[in-house]
Each structure stands twice: as structure tokens, then as C-alpha cells.
Amino acid sequence: MADTLSDDEVDDRAPDGWSRDGEAIVRTYGFDEYLDGVDFANDVAELADEEVHHPEITIRFDEVEVQLTSHEEGGVTEQDVEMAEQFNDQY
């Protein structure tokens, strides 16, 4: 089982735009068009399902909020950081 990252490790490793929120890391991505946000959420979901590591995705009219945590480990792990980097590449 992977180790959870400390607050300092998350601060050091969190990709652009991501920050700790309790036991998760979170980023909100802005979109001019609602359906662009929906398409992005779908890209995120496909990546997550390929890696069997699933974020919480909230789709709003002009933004998409993505939260990542490792439920089994009970906190933020390296896998969350790596996945967040992949999500940034989709934006």
C-alpha cells in the first residue's frame, strides 16, 4: 500500500493549479463553453478508469472541479499527484 504524502510533500509536488483540500488535492478548471467542460470531464474520466483511480468531478456551467484522493490509503498519494499532472495535460 502506498504511503500518504505529508502537507509539505503535497505543497512541493502538487502540479500547477492544484492544492490540498483535507485528505484530497483539488483543482478547478475554467471553461467559456459548458460542453467544453463536459468534454474535459469525459477525458478525465477515461484516464481515471484506465488507471482504476477515480476522482470526484463536479461540472458547473463555466468550470469543472476535480478532486483526487486515494481512498484505500486515506489520503493523498503519489498516484494522485501523477494523475493530476495527466489531467493538466488534457486542459
Ligand SMILES: C[C@H](O)[C@H](O)[C@H]1CNC2=NC(N)=NC(=O)C2=N1
Ligand atoms: C478495486 C478497485 O481497484 C479500488 O476500489 C479502486 C477504485 N478506484 C479508486 N479511486 C480512488 N481515488 N481511490 C481508490 O482507493 C480507488 N480504489
